[in-house]
Amino acid sequence: MARIETPKRVRGTQDIFGEEQRRFARVVEAFEHVRRLYCFQQVQVPVFEATGVFARSMGETSDVVSKEMYTFPDRGDDLLTLRPEFTAGICRAYITEGWQQYAPLKLTTHGPVFRYERPQKGRYRQFHQIDAEIIGAAEPAADVELLTLADQLLRELGISEGVTLQLNTLGDAETRDAWRAALIEHFQSHRADLSEDSLTRLEKNPLRILDSKDPRDRPAADSAPDIDAFLTAEARDFFDAVTGGLDAAGVAWTRNARLVRGLDYYRHTAFEFVTDRLGAQGTVLAGGRYDGLIGNLGGPETPGVGWAAGIERLGMLADAPEDEFPLVAIIPSNDDAEALANASAAELRRAGIATQTAFRGNLKKRMQRADAAKAWFALIVNADGLALKNLGTGEQEPITFEDLAERTGVRIIEESGRQQGYLSEDDDLPEGFDGE
Ligand code: ATP
Ligand code: MG
Numbered sequence: 001m002a003r004i005e006t007p008k009r010v011r012g013t014q015d016i017f018g019e020e021q022r023r024f025a026r027v028v029e030a031f032e033h034v035r036r037l038y039c040f041q042q043v044q045v046p047v048f049e050a051t052g053v054f055a056r057s058m059g060e061t062s063d064v065v066s067k068e069m070y071t072f073p074d075r076g077d078d079l080l081t082l083r084p085e086f087t088a089g090i091c092r093a094y095i096t097e098g099w100q101q102y103a104p105l106k107l108t109t110h111g112p113v114f115r116y117e118r119p120q121k122g123r124y125r126q127f128h129q130i131d132a133e134i135i136g137a138a139e140p141a142a143d144v145e146l147l148t149l150a151d152q153l154l155r156e157l158g159i160s161e162g163v164t165l166q167l168n169t170l171g172d173a174e175t176r177d178a179w180r181a182a183l184i185e186h187f188q189s190h191r192a193d194l195s196e197d198s199l200t201r202l203e204k205n206p207l208r209i210l211d212s213k214d215p216r217d218r219p220a221a222d223s224a225p226d227i228d229a230f231l232t233a234e235a236r237d238f239f240d241a242v243t244g245g246l247d248a249a250g251v252a253w254t255r256n257a258r259l260v261r262g263l264d265y266y267r268h269t270a271f272e273f274v275t276d277r278l279g280a281q282g283t284v285l286a287g288g289r290y291d292g293l294i295g296n297l298g299g300p301e302t303p304g305v306g307w308a309a310g311i312e313r314l315g316m317l318a319d320a321p322e323d324e325f326p327l328v329a330i331i332p333s334n335d336d337a338e339a340l341a342n343a344s345a346a347e348l349r350r351a352g353i354a355t356q357t358a359f360r361g362n363l364k365k366r367m368q369r370a371d372a373a374k375a376w377f378a379l380i381v382n383a384d385g386l387a388l389k390n391l392g393t394g395e396q397e398p399i400t401f402e403d404l405a406e407r408t409g410v411r412i413i414e415e416s417g418r419q420q421g422y423l424s425e426d427d428d429l430p431e432g433f434d435g436e
Contacts, residue, residue, distance in 0.1 A: 012117070012125025014312075022324070023315030024128070028110060030156040031130045038149045040106040040132060045089040047112065051081040057088035057293055059263045061204045068115040082114035086131040087290065087306055088297075094135055095299035103136025103302070106145075110311065122281030122313050130314075132287075133306035135294070140238050143269045143289060143305050144245030150273060150285055150307060151251040159317040163275045163284060166256035167243070170207075170270055170288070171227055171235040179230040180206060190220035207260040226257045238268050265292025269305065278313060285309035326356035327412055327421055328377045329370030333363050336383040344379055344386060344404060351409040354422035355379075376416045390415065 009015060016024055035042065051071050058065050070082040083089055086109055099105055110130040117123055132149060134142040147165065154160040170176055183206050187194065194202065195214040202209065210221050231239070246253050253271075261270050270288035278284070287307025294302040328348055332341035341357070348355040356373055358366045363380075370378050371391060378389045380396070388408060389396040399408050413421055 012119040022321045051079045128311040129308045131308040135304045138303035140241035157318045165253040168259040169239040267291040325374035329356045329375035337381045341381040351405040352421040
């Protein structure tokens with residue numbers, strides 16, 4: 001018989017486990033926490049959409065649409081694309097579901113996104129984003145709130161120190177047209193110095209030359225005119241309101257006049273949170289205002305602003321969370337005690353206490369495993385009774401099954417100093433296990 005070939009993980013995908021998974025979960029939990037504090041609603045949108053949803057909203061000339069999308073005809077010959085980001089799908093849903101009635105709508109979501117890129121550290125083909133959007137608010141206060149939310153998330157993750165908010169304005173339509181004309185004129189006079197990519201950009205998307213990473217483009221990009229001279233009074237007021245709001249909220253920012261979004265419907269605020277700790281993968285969170293997007297998708301003219309961040313990149317920056325450990329390990333002393341051991345475990349868990357079972361091994365083996373798992377207590381189960389042993393102090397005393405959920409449960413939580421029956425961010429390691 002032919003040998004079965006070992007299956008391979010698809011290039012650019014990840015199997016996330018152990019410390020990596022705890023980092024991942026920490027980011028998602030912190031995001032969920034700030035979502036509640038800022039009173040955003042959660043939303044779920046499909047993993048795939050009709051290709052046109054992304055092509056129209058992200059633009060045919062963008063890197064994502066032109067090179068990175070996973071696009072395929074399904075069995076009914078509809079052309080579908082695995083989402084490379086969330087904003088387009090959320091805006092499509094806003095139109096399809098008639099969510100105008102709820103505007104202004106503050107939404108968050110998270111999950112896998114897909115881009116066909118060259119995999120490297122911090123860059124995958126299936127990665128994960130958290131995403132926050134405010135749809136139906138044209139006020140600069142919406143931009144301020146979204147950025148303050150992002151800033152608080154980074155603080156909760158303990159990484160705001162090494163991460164800088166870079167901010168720019170793209171102005172309103174009038175500003176943008178005038179600036180764009182000036183940029184085309186400037187780059188035309190530097191044609192000879194530009195990279196091939198930027199010569200194409202000059203035709204299709206001249207703003208993008210400004211943030212080109214090709215060193216050949218940098219002199220022309222750096223000497224290009226800033227938007228400031230072209231800002232209308234309205235556009236300047238908007239930007240001042242955003243920066244003033246950030247200052248008032250204590251959110252640090254720096255101006256990056258070279259930060260752009262290529263597409264016409266991006267207006268006013270554009271921003272990135274950047275670190276130098278992840279090499280070339282330095283942008284951890286990026287977004288901006290997209291007032292023309294929903295109209296461009298065929299919906300009613302609706303302002304919007306939002307951002308997305310890579311969960312993996314945030315997780316790499318954050319400190320590794322503690323191992324999770326049980327409060328109680330169940331240790332049956334012999335086979336006859338199995339039934340009572342099962343009943344005790346169920347009772348403790350129903351009382352909200354994280355309880356570990358080992359499935360196999362003699363009493364000594366199971367004790368060793370309880371120690372290794374850093375359980376706070378061992379519940380030693382004999383066929384005719386129970387004993388609770390504090391594994392930190394070694395103290396042991398008999399208890400009754402009837403007392404398990406109530407008295408013993410309360411005592412376990414009190415003695416361990418936990419806020420609840422399982423590990424939480426504020427919990428310290430049990431005494432006797434520190435520094436191991
Ligand atoms: P980059 O310049 O790194 O390619 P981008 O501009 O394509 O980023 P966005 O489309 O703004 O990124 O996506 C928002 C965030 O998603 C990024 O700031 C980053 O944290 C994360 N991200 C983007 N692409 C990847 C990827 N291939 N793997 C992991 N994370 C990614
Ligand atoms: Mg990219």
